Amino acid sequence: MSIQLVTLCLFGSLFLLLALGMPVAFALGGVTAVFAYLLWGPEAFYIIPSKFLGILTSPVLMAIPLFLLMAYMLQHSGVADALFETLYQWMGGLRGGLAIATVIICTLFAAISGISGAATVTMGVVALPAMLERKYDKTIALGCISAGGVLGIVIPPSVEMVLYSLFSRPHISVGKMFFGGVVPGLIISSMHITYIGVRSYIQPHLGPAVPPEERANLRKKIISLRSVVLPIILVTGVLGSIYTGAATPTEAAAVGAMGAFICATVNRRLNWHSVHKSALGTLKTSGMCMWIAGMCVAFNGLYIGLGAQKMVIELISGLAVNPWVILIGMQLTLFFFGMVMDDYAIVMLCAPIYAPVVASLGFDPLWWGIVFILNMQMAYLTPPFGFNLFYLRGVAPKGVTMGDIYRSVIPFVIIQAVGLAIIMVFPRLALWLPGMMI
Numbered sequence: 001m002s003i004q005l006v007t008l009c010l011f012g013s014l015f016l017l018l019a020l021g022m023p024v025a026f027a028l029g030g031v032t033a034v035f036a037y038l039l040w041g042p043e044a045f046y047i048i049p050s051k052f053l054g055i056l057t058s059p060v061l062m063a064i065p066l067f068l069l070m071a072y073m074l075q076h077s078g079v080a081d082a083l084f085e086t087l088y089q090w091m092g093g094l095r096g097g098l099a100i101a102t103v104i105i106c107t108l109f110a111a112i113s114g115i116s117g118a119a120t121v122t123m124g125v126v127a128l129p130a131m132l133e134r135k136y137d138k139t140i141a142l143g144c145i146s147a148g149g150v151l152g153i154v155i156p157p158s159v160e161m162v163l164y165s166l167f168s169r170p171h172i173s174v175g176k177m178f179f180g181g182v183v184p185g186l187i188i189s190s191m192h193i194t195y196i197g198v199r200s201y202i203q204p205h206l207g208p209a210v211p212p213e214e215r216a217n218l219r220k221k222i223i224s225l226r227s228v229v230l231p232i233i234l235v236t237g238v239l240g241s242i243y244t245g246a247a248t249p250t251e252a253a254a255v256g257a258m259g260a261f262i263c264a265t266v267n268r269r270l271n272w273h274s275v276h277k278s279a280l281g282t283l284k285t286s287g288m289c290m291w292i293a294g295m296c297v298a299f300n301g302l303y304i305g306l307g308a309q310k311m312v313i314e315l316i317s318g319l320a321v322n323p324w325v326i327l328i329g330m331q332l333t334l335f336f337f338g339m340v341m342d343d344y345a346i347v348m349l350c351a352p353i354y355a356p357v358v359a360s361l362g363f364d365p366l367w368w369g370i371v372f373i374l375n376m377q378m379a380y381l382t383p384p385f386g387f388n389l390f391y392l393r394g395v396a397p398k399g400v401t402m403g404d405i406y407r408s409v410i411p412f413v414i415i416q417a418v419g420l421a422i423i424m425v426f427p428r429l430a431l432w433l434p435g436m437m438i
Helices: 003-019 024-040 042-056 060-075 079-091 097-113 117-133 138-153 159-167 174-180 182-202 218-243 249-266 272-305 308-317 323-338 343-360 365-379 387-395 402-425 428-435
Strands: none
Touching (some): 003 024, 003 272, 003 308, 024 042, 024 272, 024 343, 060 159, 060 249, 060 272, 079 097, 079 117, 079 218, 097 138, 117 138, 159 272, 159 343, 159 365, 174 182, 174 249, 174 365, 182 365, 218 249, 272 343, 323 343, 343 365, 387 402
16 A cells, blocks of 8 residues: 555544544544554554553653643732733723723743643633623623733743643654744734724724723722732743753743642732632643543554655655745644544644654754644634634623634734744844754
């Protein structure tokens, strides 16, 4: 059987099982087991446990549960609530001020959490009712939370970046991935803020200013800045230790997890309930991630063992087209995958296949890694199966439909596409800060 036919059958079977609703890890593992047996015999079953144990003992992967614990603990620590109250006092008097404040908080939360769902859920509980109560249009109120929530995918520390660093070939330093995402993440965040501000100025009914009687005086505003101190210290401790070389990303994740517990203690939110929910959330998400990682490694081991990676590189290298056309085509496939698969699975499945192809075309591997992650950011936001949209639906008040959420993200997806194009045209935006690392 030719490698081309095997590729068609392998991925066809995988997408068929996914379309039937089978969990990603089981679909990957099942397809790997069946094809390994058919192609290599019963001895090939060894590939699954050997690859699974190999990936689970990776020191880099240990950073994921630590970052997740930090994120879940921060979600219950009251940090986001205090930040929203502060920015509400400072920006409530502006048109669209609450929506702008929400994006700013999501940006800060992204820099201290590592996952996107935490910011979406927290802001859906804290900010969405406040905006709807003050007659904000649903398009702005829902859209800013969904778009701000996915910033955690590209702004470090990012779980997706850890996975990409682990699965890409050649391997990319986690620290370089982290700092490569800082400038692109801030650019996209600024674009969201600019869009909200301009549109609210032109159409005041979309984001009305808070009435004068609800606005805080200067003294209250200055006192409220105390809530910014803890997040800044936490961001400095986590990212600063990586940037200066004082700690590895895994060690920095441990620092961040401890910092999250300290934040909860300072805010008097450290109790059995918050610790239990944080630990349970970490266990569930880490377990899902580990199962997908193990099965993806087995699937990729089978595919690479068949010689398919070499075939793909030779096939693409032999195409008489501009390399940028190939690059854009690969991103279109990522966009499609993002509409039907979880971003963790996409990273672990596609990074080992796409990264060598991009390197063979002469593009910078680190720059492509950031472009890849930006695609995952869009995937988390695009209907019909953008996971961030379902997170928001789960905490949205009555009267908010899935159709409202779908419509609200359209302009923000366009903004993210423009941001992606900017990073593609100006690679130095992603490469400058990693080049400055100690």
